[in-house]
Amino acid sequence: MDNKQRIVAACFKRTKTKNIRSGASSAYVKRLKAALVKKEIHSNTIQQKTHIETSKAKPKQKDLAGDARKRLESARFRYLNEKLYTTSSSEAWELFQEDPESFDVYHKGFKNQVLKWPVNPLDIIISDILKGPRHWVVADFGCGEAQMAHTIPNQVYSFDLVAANDKVTACDMASVPLAMKVVDVAVFCLSLMGSNIHDFLKEANRVLRIGGTLYVAEVESRCQNIQEFLKNVERFGFQLKENSLQKYFFLAKFNKIQNLNPKATMPRLYLKPCLYKKR
Numbered sequence: 001m002d003n004k005q006r007i008v009a010a011c012f013k014r015t016k017t018k019n020i021r022s023g024a025s026s027a028y029v030k031r032l033k034a035a036l037v038k039k040e041i042h043s044n045t046i047q048q049k050t051h052i053e054t055s056k057a058k059p060k061q062k063d064l065a066g067d068a069r070k071r072l073e074s075a076r077f078r079y080l081n082e083k084l085y086t087t088s089s090s091e092a093w094e095l096f097q098e099d100p101e102s103f104d105v106y107h108k109g110f111k112n113q114v115l116k117w118p119v120n121p122l123d124i125i126i127s128d129i130l131k132g133p134r135h136w137v138v139a140d141f142g143c144g145e146a147q148m149a150h151t152i153p154n155q156v157y158s159f160d161l162v163a164a165n166d167k168v169t170a171c172d173m174a175s176v177p178l179a180m181k182v183v184d185v186a187v188f189c190l191s192l193m194g195s196n197i198h199d200f201l202k203e204a205n206r207v208l209r210i211g212g213t214l215y216v217a218e219v220e221s222r223c224q225n226i227q228e229f230l231k232n233v234e235r236f237g238f239q240l241k242e243n244s245l246q247k248y249f250f251l252a253k254f255n256k257i258q259n260l261n262p263k264a265t266m267p268r269l270y271l272k273p274c275l276y277k278k279r
Contacts, residue, residue, distance in 0.1 A: 076102070077109030085273035089161075089194045093172045096161045103162035107144055114190070117248050121217035122189045124251060126151050128215075129185060136184040139207055141173050141200060142191020157183065174199035178207045181259075189217045190249070198269045201236040205260045214238055214254040222271040226250055232269050236260065 080102055084092050096103045114120055126148055129138065140148045143158035146167040156167075157178060163170040171177060174196060186204040194200075204214055216233065223229045230240050230252055238254035260266070 076105050080106040081109070082273065084193045087194060088196045089172050089174045089199065092194060093161055100162050103164070107164070110144070110190075119246055121246070121249050121251050122147060124246075125187055125189060125215050125217065128253075129154065132185075137182065138185040138187065139176070139178065139183040139204075140187045140189075141176070141204065142188060142193070143168060148187065174203055176203060176207065180206055181209045183207050183212065184209060185213045185215070187215045189215065190219065192216065192218055192271060196268075197271060198236075198266050201233060201238075201269070202260060202266050205237045205256060206262065208256045210256055210259070212256045213241075214256065215251070216254070217249055217251045218271065219249050219274045220245065222274055223250070224272070229269070229271070232267065235267060 083095060084106070087095075129136070129148075129152055134153050136154050138148065138152070138154050138156045140146070140156055140158045143149070143160050145164045146156070146158040149156035149158045149167045157176070158168045159171055159173060159176050160168050161170060161172075162168075169177060173191070173194075186208050188200065188204070192200060208214065214233075220226070226243075226245070230243060233252070233254065234240055237256055237258045237260050239257045240252060241255050242253040244251050
């Protein structure tokens with residue numbers, strides 16, 4: 001092999017080696033790129049998964065806080081409910097004067113309970129009063145947020161332990177700020193609460209005119225014997241006119257037939273406390 005041939009062979013060998021190295025380098029780069037892409041995809045997948053799990057966790061945390069708040073409100077409602085049923089109206093009056101916000105807690109819980117009923121007794125009473133003349137004057141004992149005063153065109157005196165709005169007069173139901181024989185209708189809708197409900201009925205007799213109407217709606221389970229309870233109500237100067245039994249409650253309608261002596265000692269009436277179980 002002459003010098004020229006040797007030079008050509010050497011060049012060919014260097015070119016072949018370079019190409020081989022270049023091919024190896026190119027393959028390595030491709031593998032490296034593929035590995036980086038795979039790693040990036042894996043990283044993005046983890047980030048997406050973490051984001052989804054975090055998104056799911058936030059509502060759960062919010063729900064836990066909401067559930068805790070609901071349980072606290074329910075516990076407070078049950079406590080207040082038991083107090084109202086087992087203490088005198090004067091004691092309940094003092095309780096809510098010291099802590100008016102408790103009244104809001106109680107009525108919120110009370111409304112939630114009544115909303116579960118198929119019929120609200122107050123709606124029945126309102127419908128019946130609307131059939132009468134508009135000049136009738138109404139006294140709503142234990143009115144809550146004064147739904148009746150906001151609904152009917154009649155003059156309505158709304159009484160409760162705390163004034164939820166400007167239509168409500170805050171007072172003890174056993175002694176309302178009305179003169180004798182000035183109203184045509186007296187209403188106790190789920191409000192014969194406390195250990196002195198006989199004082200409420202005596203007060204209703206005092207403010208009602210002869211021939212006036214008394215509505216009493218109460219939870220059925222509070223009465224061991226509804227008929228016996230209604231007969232006892234009649235002893236306060238009333239005569240039973242109508243009585244209906246609905247799901248969860250009974251509704252009685254009386255007429256006032258006689259005035260009571262303000263100093264007369266009246267029989268004590270009792271209704272079982274309507275206590276709600278812890279859920």
